[in-house]
Amino acid sequence: MIIIPAVDIKNSKCVQLVQGEPGTEQVIIDNPADVAVKWINKGAKRLHIVDLDGALGSGQNINIVKEIVEKSTVPTQMGGGIRTMDDARKLLDVGIDTVIIGTMAIENPDIIEELSNEYGKDRICVSLDSKDNRVVTHGWTKFTDKTPLEYARIFQDKGAGSILFTNVDVEGLLNGINLDIAENLISNIDIPVIYSGGITSIDDIKSLKQINTEYVVIGSALYKGLIEFEDLLEYQD
Incomplete structure (x- = not known):
């Protein structure tokens, strides 16, 4: 298992939102690049970067992203x-190792095949956000008619190298996780699943490791001090 700290960027700062809602910032830290370096120094083997301004359609933070890439010694x-x-290519070309594509992939699955052919499947991840076991898009506001597993199989065939699975029902609430959907995904596709959402304790990490989760993203629990990254190292491969 690789444990991946999240660096969420909004208004040029590192933040943590509740349920992805603007205005719910509970953690605000200056200089996201320095935050990224801090996690690397603590033992992180990978970084998870989210441009919240981009996701919310209020601008992009490409200069900060470039700074993180320049300072990072991990993928x-x-x-x-x-x-x-072009958005995906821009990030890949500035040095992001893997782009995570959500709504655009759902709307046009062939894009994943094209990017995979161009850059290699390991650099292309599809984000599947789940609410009530249905994939949601457009910032979790629109329901699709398929389950995460149904979409994961489609994108595996299209050449995605991994799936980022976020359980919206528990994301950002710090109430723990629900393993059922994630375990179903991990057991039924052949590409790695990156789990995200609701991780609150070391016990959650143990549970995810037991179902053979290869990658785990942690945000709020780290920033609020519920989990110390150093305590996670024994579970990291």
Whole structure:
């Protein structure tokens, strides 16, 4: 298992939102690049970057992203506001190792095949956000008619190298996790699943490791001090 700290960027700062809602910032830290370096120094083997301004359609933070890439000594994955092929290419070309594509992939699955052919499947991840076991898009505001597993199989066939699975029902609430959907995904597709959402304790990490989760993203629990990153190292491969 690789445990990945989240660096969420909004208004040029590192923040943590509740349920992804603007205005619910509970953590605000200056200089996201320095935050990224802090996690690397604590033992992180990968970074998860989210451009919340891009996701919310209120601008982009490409200069900060470049600074993080320049300072990072570990692989980076990034999502948020990737609306076009050019958006994805721009991030890949500035050095982001893996782009995470959500709504755009759902609307046009062939984009994943095109990007995978162009950059290699390991650099293309599809984000599947789940609410009531249905994939939701457009910032969790629109329901689709498919489950995460149904979409995961589609994108695996299209050449995605991994799936970022976020359980919206528990995301940001710090009430723990629900393993059922994640375990179903992990057991029924052949590409890695990156789990995100609701992780509150070391016990959550133990549970995810037991179902063979390969990657786990943690945000709020780290920033609020509920979990110390150093305590996670024994669970990290």
